[in-house]
Every structure is written in C-alpha cells, then in structure tokens.
Amino acid sequence: xSRHWLGDGARGVWGDGSPRGNTPLLRTAKLAKxxxxxxxxxxxxxxxxxxxxIGEFVAVMGPSGSGKSTLLHVLAGLEPSTTGEIWLRGQxxxxxxxxxxxxxxxRHIGFxxxxxxxxxxxxxxxxxxxxxxxxxASARQARKRREDLLAELGLADxxxxxxxxxxxxxxxxxxxxxxxxxxxxxxxxxEPTGNLDSSNTRDVLRLLRRAHDxxxxxxxxxxDARVASLADRVINLFDGMVADDARIVPIPRGVxxxxxxxxxxx
Amino acid sequence: MRQxxxxxxAKEPAHGYELKLALEQTFGQAYPSPNIGQVYVTLxxxxxxxxxxxxxxxxxxxxxxxxxxxxPAGREALSTWVDEPSDGPRIRDExxxxxxxxPMAGLADRMALMNKQRRHYLGLMRRLTELQADTDxxxxxxxxxxxxxxxxLQADLDWLERCQEELx
Numbered sequence: 320x321s322r323h324w325l326g327d328g329a330r331g332v333w334g335d336g337s338p339r340g341n342t343p344l345l346r347t348a349k350l351a352k353x354x355x356x357x358x359x360x361x362x363x364x365x366x367x368x369x370x371x372x373i374g375e376f377v378a379v380m381g382p383s384g385s386g387k388s389t390l391l392h393v394l395a396g397l398e399p400s401t402t403g404e405i406w407l408r409g410q411x412x413x414x415x416x417x418x419x420x421x422x423x424x425x426r427h428i429g430f431x432x433x434x435x436x437x438x439x440x441x442x443x444x445x446x447x448x449x450x451x452x453x454x455x456a457s458a459r460q461a462r463k464r465r466e467d468l469l470a471e472l473g474l475a476d477x478x479x480x481x482x483x484x485x486x487x488x489x490x491x492x493x494x495x496x497x498x499x500x501x502x503x504x505x506x507x508x509x510e511p512t513g514n515l516d517s518s519n520t521r522d523v524l525r526l527l528r529r530a531h532d533x534x535x536x537x538x539x540x541x542x543d544a545r546v547a548s549l550a551d552r553v554i555n556l557f558d559g560m561v562a563d564d565a566r567i568v569p570i571p572r573g574v575x576x577x578x579x580x581x582x583x584x585x
Numbered sequence: 586m587r588q589x590x591x592x593x594x595a596k597e598p599a600h601g602y603e604l605k606l607a608l609e610q611t612f613g614q615a616y617p618s619p620n621i622g623q624v625y626v627t628l629x630x631x632x633x634x635x636x637x638x639x640x641x642x643x644x645x646x647x648x649x650x651x652x653x654x655x656x657p658a659g660r661e662a663l664s665t666w667v668d669e670p671s672d673g674p675r676i677r678d679e680x681x682x683x684x685x686x687x688p689m690a691g692l693a694d695r696m697a698l699m700n701k702q703r704r705h706y707l708g709l710m711r712r713l714t715e716l717q718a719d720t721d722x723x724x725x726x727x728x729x730x731x732x733x734x735x736x737x738l739q740a741d742l743d744w745l746e747r748c749q750e751e752l753x
Binding site: 380381382543545548549555557563565567568569570581582 | 615700730738
C-alpha cells in the first residue's frame with residue numbers, strides 16, 4: 320500500500336510551498352505514532368513527511384480520527400513518536416528525553432489547546448508569566464512581557480482574575496498569550512477556535528495573524544475553513560498520512576466561482 | 586432578476602441604470618453586479634407581461650431616458666413572490682456527479698478529485714475572507730451576504746470531508 324497519497328503530478332501545479340535553499344524550521348521524515356492498548360495497535364500517524372518554513376503559517380485539516388491532534392502532540396513532544404524523525408531548527412529532536420522536550424518547548428515551541436488548559440488555581444497574570452519564569456526570565460522581564468501581551472490581547476483588566484471567571488474566548492486569548500510568552504519560533508495550535516463563537520474566533524485569528532506577521536511559524540489543526548483559508552498552505556491528513564499539501568491560491572475576483580457563491584436568486 | 590427589479594420599482598419609478606446602481610448599493614461590493622443589458626432585457630419582458638409600464642423622459646443634454654414604474658398587476662405579482670416561502674439553495678451536485686462517475690469510467694481517482702476540489706473551495710474561502718475584511722462593518726447587508734456564502738462553502742467542505750471518509 321502506498322505510504323503517501325500524493326501522486327507525482329500533484330505537487331507540480333500548485334507547488335509544495337516548502338522553503339527552497341534554507342533549512343526548514345520544522346521537518347519530519349517518515350514520522351509515525353502507534354498507540355498500543357491491551358495488545359491492540361492503533362496506527363494514528365503513519366509515515367508523515369512535512370516541512371514548515373520559518374514564519375510560515377500552515378493549517379492541518381482532515382476528518383476526525385485522521386491523526387491531526389496526535390501529529391501536533393508528537394511534534395510538541397507531548398507524546399513520544401514511535402518511529403521516524405523530527406527536526407527542529409536543524410536539530411534532530413525526536414530522541415529527546417521528557418526534560419529535554421520541556422526545555423525545547425520553553426524556548427522554541429508555544430502550544431495552544433482546544434480546551435485552553437489554563438492552570439485554574441493561578442491568576443491570568445501568573446498563567447502568562449509562568450513560561451517566561453520557567454525559561455529563566457527575571458520576575459521583572461516576565462511581568463513586563465505579560466503586561467504587553469495582555470494589553471495587546473485586550474485583557475489587561477483581567478490580570479488578577481481566575482481563569483474560570485473568564486469567557487471561553489477570553490480564556491483562549493490568555494492561552495495564546497501564554498503560548499507566545501517566550502516568543503517561540505513555532506506555535507502549534509490544536510483547534511484553537513473549536514469552542515469559540517464567530518466573534519471570538521475573529522479575535523483569536525487576528526492575534527494568530529499578528530503572531531504570523533511578526534515572524535512566528537504556525538502549524539494549526541482546524542476544521543474551520545475560514546481559519547484554514549488564512550494559512551499559506553493547507554495539509555490534508557487522512558488515515559494518518561498526508562493526502563494533500565498545497566498552497567492556498569485565492570480565486571481572483573470576477574472569476575465564475577466567486578460569482579457563483581455570491582449570486583442571489585429572485 | 587425580475588423580482589428584485591419589481592421590488593425596487595415598488596419603492597419609486599426609475600430607469601434601467603438607476604436600478605442597476607440601486608442593486609449594487611443595496612447588496613454591497615461583494616454582490617456580482619448585474620449586467621446592464623440584462624437589466625434592460627428584463628425590464629422589457631416585465632413590460633410585455635404587463636407588470637411594469639414605461640415612458641420616455643426628455644433630457645436636454647442627453648438622449649431620452651425610459652422611466653419604468655410598477656403596474657397594479659406588477660404589485661400583485663411582487664406580493665405573491667414575497668409571501669411564498671423560498672427554496673433554499675440546492676446541493677451543488679456537479680462535483681458529486683464527477684466524484685461518483687469519473688472513477689467508474691476510469692477517468693480519475695477519487696482522492697485526486699477531492700484534493701483538487703478542496704483546493705478550489707479553500708481558494709474561494711480565502712477570497713471571501715478578503716472580501717469580508719474589505720467590507721465596511723457597518724454595511725450589514727453586504728456582511729451578511731458574504732457570511733452566507735462562507736457558511737455554504739464551509740458546508741461544502743464538510744460534505745467533501747464526509748465523502749473522503751466514506752468513499753476512499
């Protein structure tokens with residue numbers, strides 16, 4: 320069985336979007352993750368080769384159960400890979416220890432979860448300051464960075480609140496602030512708008528866009544096509560494999576397709 | 586095109602070009618502008634059907650313009666149209682027909698077809714999000730028109746994903 324759904328011609332027309340000539344920020348080779356429960360093996364990720372350039376914004380789509388979340392967790396070192404390679408900033412990292420991954424995350428990887436995962440017994444401010452403190456920043460630097468981020472996310476007045484007192488949209492913005500606290504070169508986001516209404520979705524997207532504009536690479540799992548359409552590239556995962564990997568080409572105005580979707584009857 | 590023109594004429598008499606402009610202004614820049622020729626042809630047909638009547642109005646510096654107004658029969662046709670429930674947009678099934686039939690005929694493989702279609706939908710979605718960003722937030726009609734298109738497109742993508750789950 321083919322390990323890759325892409326036919327030979329598939330990349331040619333659209334381009335694979337990979338940075339040419341430079342070392343990619345993130346690269347995987349034949350990455351696989353198999354879960355074993357009660358002697359039954361479930362192959363969640365089966366031989367994934369992807370690349371993410373510095374500052375690139377890539378969306379990962381695909382049916383549920385296609386391995387999207389698993390892939391993201393493995394790339395963040397939150398779960399160990401089974402076989403294959405992960406390279407970050409030119410270094411092979413898949414063999415790192417738990418502690419090694421923790422240090423790598425503090426310095427280079429921000430992670431946003433679908434369900435926020437804020438520490439409930441700490442204030443909003445402490446949640447955002449913690450990663451900087453863990454990474455060795457002084458209390459003063461951490462506070463400064465936290466103040467800047469919360470102000471930018473419109474949450475300055477929530478600093479002393481407990482996360483549970485915040486709306487879902489606010490909690491996700493705090494989670495984003497926490498993920499960005501150490502200015503990671505890679506932001507991994509797992510359905511960051513999955514539980515948000517459209518106005519909160521817009522806010523989170525605006526922030527992701529700003530992070531992208533400031534040079535952070537983003538790899539984001541999403542079902543929301545509006546969110547995915549903002550990416551430079553969309554990877555479609557199916558059955559634990561890359562089914563498609565293509566740059567988004569906006570359809571020009573006036574082309575029939577756009578007319579068709581906006582035409583009114585009557 | 587018939588009913589929107591009748592509806593605009595129910596407000597006040599107008600000539601063809603004014604009607605085209607009124608449609609554009611009402612629905613905003615995302616709305617595909619009606620072709621002026623199509624507006625005139627439709628007005629002519631409405632007149633033949635007795636739903637509008639027209640008269641030439643002299644202009645000093647330009648050729649005469651033809652001003653249209655609604656007839657009582659036109660007003661009745663319009664209220665019948667307004668009262669009727671409207672059919673929702675139908676499933677755009679051309680792609681589905683391709684998806685089912687082309688592989689049977691050995692013309693294409695399903696995964697390749699779906700990938701191509703998804704790229705097209707995402708390209709459209711990008712264009713719509715750009716339009717959304719360019720639209721004045723105060724222009725509610727234009728915003729809702731784009732949002733409707735976005736939601737339909739999202740449904741098309743969800744359906745594509747279902748096809749992927751079941752057919753590959």
